[in-house]
Amino acid sequence: MTFEPTREAGLARLAEFVPRAGRAYAAERNTDRGPGDRSNVSTLSPWVRHRLVTEREVVEAVLQRHSLDAAGKFVQEVYWRTYWKGWLELRPSVWARYSASVAPALDSLSAADRATYDDAIAGRTGIEGFDDWARELVELGYLHNHARMWFASIWIFTLRLPWQLGADFFLRHLLDGDPASNTLSWRWVAGLQTVGKTYLATTQNIEFATEGRFSPRGLAESAPAVDDDGPIPAPGPAPRPEPLPRGRVGLLLHEDDLHSESLELAGLEVVAVASPTAGEPRSPAADPANALVAGFTAAALADGRARAGAHFGADASALDRLTASAIRDWASSYDLTAIVTPYGPVGPVRDRLDQLERELSDDLTLTRILRPWDALAWPHATRGFFPFREKIPALLREQQIGP
Structure with missing residues (x-):
């Protein structure tokens, strides 16, 4: 596959x-x-x-x-x-807490727990199924949704490893690694998302749903909820569409939204298109690189960039990184007065866009285009x-x- x-x-x-x-x-x-x-x-x-x-x-x-x-x-x-x-x-602080917790969770592992962690991500725990899914994830960048739940449950309740490190492992290796779906699904298994409600992987369920391929033994028989992430914050306001700018507009694409053809940009004079050549770092872990994910994301960006250039009849530029200096140089080259970009939901891209908006000068606006699907x-x-x-x-x- x-x-x-x-x-x-x-x-x-x-x-x-x-x-x-x-x-x-x-x-x-x-x-x-x-x-x-x-x-x-x-x-x-x-x-x-x-x-x-x-x-x-x-x-x-x-x-x-x-x-x-x-x-x-x-x-x-x-x-x-x-x-x-x-x-x-509606609760961006949950992402901020998770992001800030990954490196400390790794650093605080005992020698024994670090050995368990290393075995888990290498697929050598000896747990049938779990080891296969670890290797499948790294080699293919994909897991069946049910396998993701079993893996997370075994990670948390059988191996007793921090859920944040499991979420980080997934986010680094999944081609579909999504900050919201991934983080919140791990929280749900751990009993943090629906407070006190956990997911327990069992031999019987795994054997049945894999049609007998796996029948792991020695799994945890109970799943006490994790309690290490503070209370769930109250929901804040949802984002609202921003007015479109005028003048000579540049379209800045990013990895979270690469179908510019369906963005609602009617009436805009899009004179230039750009995107980074690579995705944003997904992890603060010591070695977050993953060639499979990096290659997929870079090629997806190139595909979106090329289609956008053809659609708008505009030059399409590849930027080494999404930095204020690179954006200013690009804008200057095409005499841009404004930049539009697809709305970036909470996650690494959003963090980067927020930083860009703070660093760009007042005479170069950054407008985020919110899709009706999300706004509704x-x-x-x-x-x-x-x-x-x-x-x-x-x-x-x-x-x-x-x-």
């Missing part, structure tokens, strides 16, 4: 999966048959994570083929990602997913998606 980091490849995978997105998906989605057979799930997440293919496009394609009743489970999975992003957007959904991420789920039919109607 390989993932080509282009929009064309993502659309091809979407078209291939759509026929199975209805009741077949609902019946088989929890089965993990291994990397040789992913026909029961979409595997669209690497493309959707970078918005090479957008959530709207995925849901529209599915609902053109299936009713919402038949494809409800799959549509909910797409909205889970939107919900996680919205939840974190995120304000509803104030509580758990199930109240949010009830809003899905209305959200689809508001965007005129489906029959």
